[in-house]
Amino acid sequence: MIAINIKSKTYPAKGRAGQHLAIADFKLAINANEFVCLVGPSGCGKTTLLNIVADLDRDYDGEIKVGQVQTQSKIGYVFQNPRLLPWRTVRENIELAIEDNPSAENMDTLLDVMQLSQFQHVYPERLSLGMSRRVAIIRAFAINPNVLLMDEPFVSLDAATARQIRTLTVKLWQQRPHTVLFVTHDLREAITLADRIVFLSSAPMQVVREIKVPIARHERDNEQVIEAFRQQLLHVQHSTT
Amino acid sequence: MLIKFRKFLPVLSLLALVLVWQVLATCLNSNNLPIPLVVGNVLWQGCLSGQIPYHLGITLLRLVVSFSIAMLLGCGIGVVLGRNKKLDAFFDNWLVIFLNIPALVTIILCYVWFGLTEVAAILAVVINKLPNVIVTIREGARALDQDLLEMARCYRLGRKKTLLHVVWPQLYPYVMGATRTGLALVWKIILVVELLGRSNGVGFQLYSFFQLFDVANLLAYTIAFVAIIQLLELMVLKPLDTKAQRWRR
Numbered sequence: 001m002i003a004i005n006i007k008s009k010t011y012p013a014k015g016r017a018g019q020h021l022a023i024a025d026f027k028l029a030i031n032a033n034e035f036v037c038l039v040g041p042s043g044c045g046k047t048t049l050l051n052i053v054a055d056l057d058r059d060y061d062g063e064i065k066v067g068q069v070q071t072q073s074k075i076g077y078v079f080q081n082p083r084l085l086p087w088r089t090v091r092e093n094i095e096l097a098i099e100d101n102p103s104a105e106n107m108d109t110l111l112d113v114m115q116l117s118q119f120q121h122v123y124p125e126r127l128s129l130g131m132s133r134r135v136a137i138i139r140a141f142a143i144n145p146n147v148l149l150m151d152e153p154f155v156s157l158d159a160a161t162a163r164q165i166r167t168l169t170v171k172l173w174q175q176r177p178h179t180v181l182f183v184t185h186d187l188r189e190a191i192t193l194a195d196r197i198v199f200l201s202s203a204p205m206q207v208v209r210e211i212k213v214p215i216a217r218h219e220r221d222n223e224q225v226i227e228a229f230r231q232q233l234l235h236v237q238h239s240t241t
Numbered sequence: 242m243l244i245k246f247r248k249f250l251p252v253l254s255l256l257a258l259v260l261v262w263q264v265l266a267t268c269l270n271s272n273n274l275p276i277p278l279v280v281g282n283v284l285w286q287g288c289l290s291g292q293i294p295y296h297l298g299i300t301l302l303r304l305v306v307s308f309s310i311a312m313l314l315g316c317g318i319g320v321v322l323g324r325n326k327k328l329d330a331f332f333d334n335w336l337v338i339f340l341n342i343p344a345l346v347t348i349i350l351c352y353v354w355f356g357l358t359e360v361a362a363i364l365a366v367v368i369n370k371l372p373n374v375i376v377t378i379r380e381g382a383r384a385l386d387q388d389l390l391e392m393a394r395c396y397r398l399g400r401k402k403t404l405l406h407v408v409w410p411q412l413y414p415y416v417m418g419a420t421r422t423g424l425a426l427v428w429k430i431i432l433v434v435e436l437l438g439r440s441n442g443v444g445f446q447l448y449s450f451f452q453l454f455d456v457a458n459l460l461a462y463t464i465a466f467v468a469i470i471q472l473l474e475l476m477v478l479k480p481l482d483t484k485a486q487r488w489r490r
Contacts (some may be wrong), residue, residue, distance in 0.1 A: 055394045073250045075395055087410045088486045096406055123488040143396065183314040 002030045002053070002147055002179060006062035008204075009048060022048055022061070024204035033177040037190035039237060040200030041101065046183040050077070050149045066146050076140030076178070078150040080207065082132040084124040084139075091120040094139045110138045113172050116203065130161040141172055148173075150182040156190065166192060174217070187230050187237055192220050200237050209236055248319045284461040291440045292446075293465050300431055300442040301469065303359075307366035308427050314367070315374025316416065320408075322375065323382020339372040344430050348437055358437040362431075369430050379413030413485050420478065428470060 009023035021043045030036050030140055038046050053064055054075045066073050083213040084093045110118045115136045125133055140148055170196040184190050190197045199208040206207055219225050259277050265323025266276040287293035324327040355361035393403040444464050450458040451466040
């Protein structure tokens with residue numbers, strides 16, 4: 001499990017003296033293999049939180065525990081921008097992230113699930129944004145992470161592509177369950193993916209409410225069911241903005 | 242047809258240059274500008290006698306040694322300054338000063354301080370070239386993609402993998418830029434170094450021919466040297482560039 005306890009995270013205030021308090025008294029516990037979606041207003045500090053969990057930002061007061069250890073173990077991070085190395089092919093990008101000998105079988109399975117087998121020797125510049133995102137997702141899963149962080153990985157994709165990659169991601173996650181912390185603005189997306197949705201406030205970012213999604217996984221293709229639950233949650237989302 | 246024509250365009254352009262030279266030399270009819278055939282003959286005789294290969298070899302050896310030292314040191318210092326703002330702020334003025342010291346001053350000072358030795362000659366070239374490499378590589382190190390470095394950190398790629406697969410490909414265009422401008426600059430400086438304080442090399446030979454007003458030999462040595470540098474560009478630098486840039490659209 002992951003235990004996040006951030007007492008404060010500040011940034012130097014722009015143009016005037018003092019500090020801007022971005023996150024305050026933030027506590028969140030995530031169970032092993034749980035899929036948690038963070039929903040909050042734009043700029044509230046969701047990416048900052050993921051960067052802290054990924055150990056990319058150490059300038060905060062608090063602690064993050066993965067399992068029983070305070071230091072970070074393997075973190076898979078799907079950034080908003082796929083951050084692929086343009087001079088390495090799809091396969092080489094994934095292989096680079098894997099510490100030991102990359103298992104060809106494992107790699108082939110991942111590429112197959114994400115429908116990228118025929119593009120494995122292609123350079124990222126020749127891929128569409130949707131395909132690049134899928135490569136980034138494979139890279140994150142390939143390292144077999146203790147925690148998988150996903151920062152709006154389907155943003156700025158057309159609806160059909162986003163839906164397709166969402167479905168593939170869930171398929172992959174069901175085959176290889178990991179603890180996932182997923183950031184999104186889209187409540188419908190959160191309901192489709194999450195075991196639990198955490199609503200966040202802004203300035204400073206705090207947990208407003210946590211809601212378990214009571215819809216069974218096999219029912220989440222049903223648009224009406226998703227929409228009905230979204231209507232129930234809308235007032236919670238509005239209260240955070 | 243058009244593609245074939247384009248392929249031969251560089252050769253045609255060189256032939257046109259020789260033609261212009263021939264016309265000019267014929268019109269002037271002076272020893273100060275011999276016709277291409279005379280220069281070609283001098284070049285051939287120089288090669289047969291072993292004089293041109295010997296002096297060219299000495300100059301190329303000095304070029305390789307001084308250029309390698311300047312590139313290695315420059316790349317290291319450039320990366321450090323590009324990634325460390327405090328060090329960069331401290332040494333920035335030094336760089337500006339060294340960039341603006343005339344090559345001739347450095348060469349004379351090195352000969353005065355260290356004598357007319359090989360070490361002084363190499364040192365003079367290195368000191369002249371080093372600031373240019375540092376400035377170019379520093380820009381490359383400053384422009385490193387922060388997002389990719391964060392990705393490398395997050396995926397715990399380690400120092401070796403990060404340097405080899407994340408940093409180096411980004412620095413590569415800057416290193417190539419420094420190599421190309423460096424080669425052009427270094428060989429010119431080496432000729433001055435040889436002219437002032439060595440008893441062999443192309444620079445020394447050019448000075449001897451200048452005293453004898455032997456323009457044919459001056460041009461023969463120049464052509465031989467430029468041809469070698471062009472060969473280096475075509476046989477080494479261009480293939481390296483093509484290989485490293487194959488991922489680009």
